[in-house]
Amino acid sequence: MNFNRIREKLNILADAAKYDVSCASSGSNRTNSNKGLGNASKMGICHSYTADGRCVSLLKILLTNHCIFDCAYCITRKSNDVPRAAFQVQEVVDLTINFYRRNYIEGLFLSSGIFKSPDHTMERLISVAKKLREEENFNGYIHLKSIPGASDELMYEAGLYADRLSVNIEVPTISGLKLLAPDKKHEDFTKPMEKVKNEIVRYKSEQKIIKSSPKYAPAGQSTQMIVGASGESDKDIMYSATHYYKTYNMKRVYYSGYVPVTHDSRLPAIGSQVPMLRENRLYQTDWLLRFYGFSVGEILNSQHPNLDMDVDPKLSWALRNLHHFPVNVNTADKRLLARIPGIGMQSVDKIVKARKFRKLNWDHLKKIGVALNRAQYFMVCESRYWERRDLDADKIKGMILQNSSGKFRNQYSTQLSLFN
Amino acid sequence: MNASTTLIYDGSFNGFLTAVFVAFDEKINVADIQRNNRSQSGLFSDTETVFTNVEKAKRVWNGIRNKSHNAISNVYFAFLSEAEGVELMLYTYIQKLMRTQSGKYLDYSDSTVLYIAQLAKKVGREKHRMEAFVRFQLTKDDIYFANIEPDFDVLPLISKHFRDRYADQKWLIYDVKRKYGIYYDLNHVEMVSLNLKNIQHNKTVKSDAFTNEEYEYQTLWNDYFKSTNIASRINPKLHTQHVPKRYWKYLSEKKEAV
Numbered sequence: 001m002n003f004n005r006i007r008e009k010l011n012i013l014a015d016a017a018k019y020d021v022s023c024a025s026s027g028s029n030r031t032n033s034n035k036g037l038g039n040a041s042k043m044g045i046c047h048s049y050t051a052d053g054r055c056v057s058l059l060k061i062l063l064t065n066h067c068i069f070d071c072a073y074c075i076t077r078k079s080n081d082v083p084r085a086a087f088q089v090q091e092v093v094d095l096t097i098n099f100y101r102r103n104y105i106e107g108l109f110l111s112s113g114i115f116k117s118p119d120h121t122m123e124r125l126i127s128v129a130k131k132l133r134e135e136e137n138f139n140g141y142i143h144l145k146s147i148p149g150a151s152d153e154l155m156y157e158a159g160l161y162a163d164r165l166s167v168n169i170e171v172p173t174i175s176g177l178k179l180l181a182p183d184k185k186h187e188d189f190t191k192p193m194e195k196v197k198n199e200i201v202r203y204k205s206e207q208k209i210i211k212s213s214p215k216y217a218p219a220g221q222s223t224q225m226i227v228g229a230s231g232e233s234d235k236d237i238m239y240s241a242t243h244y245y246k247t248y249n250m251k252r253v254y255y256s257g258y259v260p261v262t263h264d265s266r267l268p269a270i271g272s273q274v275p276m277l278r279e280n281r282l283y284q285t286d287w288l289l290r291f292y293g294f295s296v297g298e299i300l301n302s303q304h305p306n307l308d309m310d311v312d313p314k315l316s317w318a319l320r321n322l323h324h325f326p327v328n329v330n331t332a333d334k335r336l337l338a339r340i341p342g343i344g345m346q347s348v349d350k351i352v353k354a355r356k357f358r359k360l361n362w363d364h365l366k367k368i369g370v371a372l373n374r375a376q377y378f379m380v381c382e383s384r385y386w387e388r389r390d391l392d393a394d395k396i397k398g399m400i401l402q403n404s405s406g407k408f409r410n411q412y413s414t415q416l417s418l419f420n
Numbered sequence: 421m422n423a424s425t426t427l428i429y430d431g432s433f434n435g436f437l438t439a440v441f442v443a444f445d446e447k448i449n450v451a452d453i454q455r456n457n458r459s460q461s462g463l464f465s466d467t468e469t470v471f472t473n474v475e476k477a478k479r480v481w482n483g484i485r486n487k488s489h490n491a492i493s494n495v496y497f498a499f500l501s502e503a504e505g506v507e508l509m510l511y512t513y514i515q516k517l518m519r520t521q522s523g524k525y526l527d528y529s530d531s532t533v534l535y536i537a538q539l540a541k542k543v544g545r546e547k548h549r550m551e552a553f554v555r556f557q558l559t560k561d562d563i564y565f566a567n568i569e570p571d572f573d574v575l576p577l578i579s580k581h582f583r584d585r586y587a588d589q590k591w592l593i594y595d596v597k598r599k600y601g602i603y604y605d606l607n608h609v610e611m612v613s614l615n616l617k618n619i620q621h622n623k624t625v626k627s628d629a630f631t632n633e634e635y636e637y638q639t640l641w642n643d644y645f646k647s648t649n650i651a652s653r654i655n656p657k658l659h660t661q662h663v664p665k666r667y668w669k670y671l672s673e674k675k676e677a678v
Binding site: 036045103354 | 523526527528529530531534548551552553554555556557558564566581584585586587588589606636637639640641643644645647648649650651652653654655656657658659661662663671673674
């Protein structure tokens with residue numbers, strides 16, 4: 001191993017890959033065979049966390065940051081003057097295996113700039129995965145990027161070795177895509193997605209008949225959208241996310257607050273703040289859609305095209321729909337319980353189980369872990385005390401904000417600070 | 421009313437289950453169940469030492485398991501927390517469990533049940549953390565070695581995970597606090613008790629027990645860790661929330677920060 005050379009390449013290519021937020025290692029059920037190396041963990045493991053608090057679960061690198069495209073938002077675009085490097089296939093394999101053996105990582109996340117042609121690049125990515133699986137008997141997690149515009153045959157092959165495939169849509173609207181990435185067509189993104197989706201469906205149904213049929217991308221597909229680069233509304237983003245969840249059976253859609261990396265008149269300037277709060281609210285909405293039984297139109301619609309910044313989306317929905325409340329936690333069904341602000345799915349589960357034994361009061365709920373500072377205005381339980389006043393939405397919101405503190409509060413507070 | 425008795429057991433899980441068996445069998449009015457090195461006799465209770473009996477322990481284990489698989493894992497996880505007074509809590513928990521038909525372990529409105537469930541959850545979280553935070557270092561005699569210092573005694577819980585995952589390499593995970601480790605010799609995992617004097621957790625002093633290549637990979641990993649950080653999104657609070665400081669000295673990427 002030429003240590004210094006590898007070190008240099010790793011620094012360049014890890015740095016370029018970090019804007020990909022996906023780092024999930026969950027969802028795969030690959031097991032160790034023949035005393036080989038590795039065993040996927042169904043729930044995924046985060047082995048470390050960066051100083052910005054994001055999970056480090058996979059060795060996330062680019063194969064190369066040479067690229068023939070010139071997408072405005074991307075740090076490795078053709079016209080950007082950055083040091084370039086490229087890994088050899090064997091170098092990536094060695095790094096992955098050695099990191100994995102030391103329990104640093106769950107596996108490999110391999111992406112790449114597009115050199116020569118999409119197919120050529122995709123082929124290289126696949127050869128890394130193939131080598132890991134077949135020569136090293138590696139059963140850890142592999143996440144490969146589908147290169148936009150790669151052929152169906154290659155996408156098929158990729159799924160045989162990878163646990164997850166993803167192609168980043170990056171810009172949620174087609175008009176934004178035309179503006180920021182003029183070389184790419186919308187179809188280039190959706191075609192590989194479509195192919196992978198169909199193959200997953202096919203393999204799943206085969207597996208029902210023949211147990212031993214091989215796995216095809218067991219952890220599914222994901223995609224990512226940049227937030228705050230092309231002036232889209234939260235509604236645009238979430239409707240587009242819903243589309244990808246529905247049409248392509250996405251496991252996850254990631255939202256990445258745009259980190260300004262280049263000077264370009266089409267984009268926010270370097271040094272402008274990363275929209276982290278907005279990103280947070282989008283993820284909350286995403287969770288409401290996937291786990292809490294909300295539909296996107298309830299949270300975002302033409303009257304409310306953007307999410308509230310000062311309260312979470314569920315509370316904001318509840319405040320607009322006070323006629324559903326108060327809910328009795330001892331009798332309401334699961335779906336309705338999940339809609340009470342301050343009660344999460346974990347609490348819903350506990351409440352449903354506990355109320356079979358006795359009627360619950362405030363004390364029980366508090367111990368179970370319900371955030372009563374929010375929930376108290378929207379529910380009744382086995383107690384003589386509940387919110388009897390006829391409060392309107394603004395009043396409730398004011399009282400909740402007054403009695404709570406949020407980590408982003410200073411970003412949206414209209415209260416002037418005394419000392420600056 | 422019977423005089424109450426404090427039961428003393430040897431500190432093992434089987435010992436605890438035996439104590440539970442004895443308490444049920446002899447209808448003892450239990451004042452407390454204590455491990456022998458932590459015992460403290462009460463003013464108004466007798467003490468009785470229980471000798472571990474695997475047969476009896478097994479009967480209790482099966483008894484609880486027949487009620488619910490979930491309950492037995494809660495009992496085991498909560499026991500490994502080594503929390504003060506957990507034995508008596510568990511005894512109450514088992515009593516309640518046995519008294520009812522089924523499903524008692526789901527009664528989260530009962531404070532004992534909720535406490536045990538939450539304690540088991542904490543231990544489960546520590547187990548998961550250890551699966552993440554173990555950092556193997558390759559020694560010259562080809563053994564991947566790691567130190568850990570978990571809050572709870574989770575080594576028995578993580579051994580399967582590592583056995584399944586690293587089936588083709590020899591490894592040893594050593595609990596610095598409890599002075600024992602688990603060792604995998606390519607066939608079986610066994611418990612080894614060692615008393616290591618100089619614990620290797622300072623990178624600045626390179627030990628010659630480890631290969632040179634080992635330090636190269638540590639450097640690469642540390643570099644990688646640094647370059648994945650996005651400086652404009654820095655959030656130290658979130659970082660320490662995920663990686664609490666007490667674990668830093670065993671993580672090669674955080675050693676410099678210690």
